[in-house]
Amino acid sequence: MKKLLFASAALAPLLFLASPIHAAPTPDRVEAMRDAALKDDLAWEITEGLTTEVGARPAGTEAEARARDWAVAKLKTLGFANVRVETFDMPVWVRGEEKAEIVAPFPQKLAVTALGNSGATSPEGLSAEVIGFDSLADLEVASATSVKGKIVFVSHGMVATQDGSGYGYYGGVRRAGPSIAARKGAVAIVIRSIGTDYHRNPHTGVQRWADGVTPIPAGALSLPDADQLQRILKRGKPVTMRLTLTPRNIGTQQSGNVIAEVPGRDPKAGIVLVGGHLDSWDLATGAIDDATGVAITTAAAKRIMEAGKPLRTIRVVWFGAEEVGLFGGLDYLARHKDEKHAVIAESDLGADRIFRFDSKVSAEALPVVAEIAQALAPLGIVKGPTDRAGGSDIGPLSASGVPTFELAQDATRYFDYHHTPDDTLDKVDPEQLRQNVAAWTAMLAIAANAPVEFGPVPPTPSR
Ligand code: ZN
Ligand code: ZN
Numbered sequence: 529m530k531k532l533l534f535a536s537a538a539l540a541p542l543l544f545l546a547s548p549i550h551a552a553p554t555p556d557r558v559e560a561m562r563d564a565a566l567k568d569d570l571a572w573e574i575t576e577g578l579t580t581e582v583g584a585r586p587a588g589t590e591a592e593a594r595a596r597d598w599a600v601a602k603l604k605t606l607g608f609a610n611v612r613v614e615t616f617d618m619p620v621w622v623r624g625e626e627k628a629e630i631v632a633p634f635p636q637k638l639a640v641t642a643l644g645n646s647g648a649t650s651p652e653g654l655s656a657e658v659i660g661f662d663s664l665a666d667l668e669v670a671s672a673t674s675v676k677g678k679i680v681f682v683s684h685g686m687v688a689t690q691d692g693s694g695y696g697y698y699g700g701v702r703r704a705g706p707s708i709a710a711r712k713g714a715v716a717i718v719i720r721s722i723g724t725d726y727h728r729n730p731h732t733g734v735q736r737w738a739d740g741v742t743p744i745p746a747g748a749l750s751l752p753d754a755d756q757l758q759r760i761l762k763r764g765k766p767v768t769m770r771l772t773l774t775p776r777n778i779g780t781q782q783s784g785n786v787i788a789e790v791p792g793r794d795p796k797a798g799i800v801l802v803g804g805h806l807d808s809w810d811l812a813t814g815a816i817d818d819a820t821g822v823a824i825t826t827a828a829a830k831r832i833m834e835a836g837k838p839l840r841t842i843r844v845v846w847f848g849a850e851e852v853g854l855f856g857g858l859d860y861l862a863r864h865k866d867e868k869h870a871v872i873a874e875s876d877l878g879a880d881r882i883f884r885f886d887s888k889v890s891a892e893a894l895p896v897v898a899e900i901a902q903a904l905a906p907l908g909i910v911k912g913p914t915d916r917a918g919g920s921d922i923g924p925l926s927a928s929g930v931p932t933f934e935l936a937q938d939a940t941r942y943f944d945y946h947h948t949p950d951d952t953l954d955k956v957d958p959e960q961l962r963q964n965v966a967a968w969t970a971m972l973a974i975a976a977n978a979p980v981e982f983g984p985v986p987p988t989p990s991r
Contacts, residue, residue, distance in 0.1 A: 624774030874919025
């Protein structure tokens with residue numbers, strides 16, 4: 529007994545140096561944290577609270593300001609440090625009335641919604657002949673004389689994929705189609721929604737006018753209505769549509785990023801930035817786009833906070849004004865580009881299960897990537913590429929050469945609801961949401977404590 533006491537007294541200074549608070553968590557500890565997160569309720573609580581108590585959060589509006597207040601109160605209550613809002617100004621566009629109908633040859637109504645930054649018709653609407661194209665490429669090569677004075681319709685159908693890559697490809701119709709149509713003299717454009725469901729919900733989304741282009745009314749039809757218009761056009765008779773879209777630009781308004789931190793032990797080790805976006809489209813409560821993104825990352829950061837002070841500061845950002853053009857991400861880059869970001873990651877593809885772990889890191893960091901991949905494997909997550917990873921709001925920072933992780937979610941059903949009135953809380957599966965929190969917790973536990981540099985990585989050309 530005496531001997532044992534002596535032994536522990538002699539070990540005491542060593543134990544102090546290797547105190548659990550000051551060491552990276554062991555694989556067993558990471559495993560335990562990951563598995564405890566499979567019972568997480570906080571991500572659901574945040575998603576449910578934000579969508580219920582605030583609802584839709586269009587960028588630059590009073591509703592987004594209320595969402596920032598909600599976020600600040602919540603993050604403070606959860607015990608985060610340095611909770612603050614960084615505001616910025618931005619131009620704001622708001623939806624008006626929206627109606628579309630076939631006047632001839634087969635009079636009937638179609639389900640339409642305006643795309644972000646759409647121009648407006650008069651309150652009575654405009655009537656013109658419809659010219660249809662199967663793809664953006666077909667519109668690009670069409671002569672201006674064939675398009676002039678008409679309503680352009682582009683019916684480029686998006687296909688659902690697990691990694692959501694269909695959105696980038698087919699989304700070109702929404703992003704570039706309106707400017708191309710306007711340049712060729714079209715009076716308006718309607719596109720097949722960039723979505724994968726067959727409900728009569730058109731999908732909105734942002735588009736920006738190319739330099740020198742005068743805005744025209746630009747809308748999206750639901751998929752069943754796009755099919756219907758295609759069938760009507762195939763009958764070969766001239767088709768006349770009446771389109772009424774009355775959105776308005778309400779000038780410069782304020783938006784902002786909400787920031788909170790779990791302070792780390794060593795400021796020189798850099799910041800691990802995680803988050804999602806706080807704003808949503810106006811059509812729904814933005815449950816999967818992107819209340820769940822801020823909820824998942826915040827819930828995981830909270831778990832790291834409770835496990836003891838990490839080596840690196842974890843900074844959680846609830847970005848503002850993502851939907852309408854990444855204003856929050858760009859403002860963050862402008863303010864914080866000179867700070868050391870060790871690694872960054874974003875959750876913005878819904879709340880279905882994570883299936884792959886992608887990274888963009890230096891060769892020296894690959895053993896840590898392997899360690900994270902090993903911790904994620906029991907959740908059904910595979911190791912993805914180590915030379916590419918991204919996210920919307922973090923895109924500008926990532927492109928500047930900051931090491932990036934991506935926990936890729938299964939997007940197979942995401943684009944059924946994305947940017948429609950159907951993006952509501954009931955679409956969130958609590959079990960899959962917990963798998964997300966568990967994956968983020970394991971990743972953060974390792975990334976916030978690993979004594980390695982994740983960079984440098986070369987900058988990539990911005991998209
Ligand atoms: Zn989003
Ligand atoms: Zn979105």
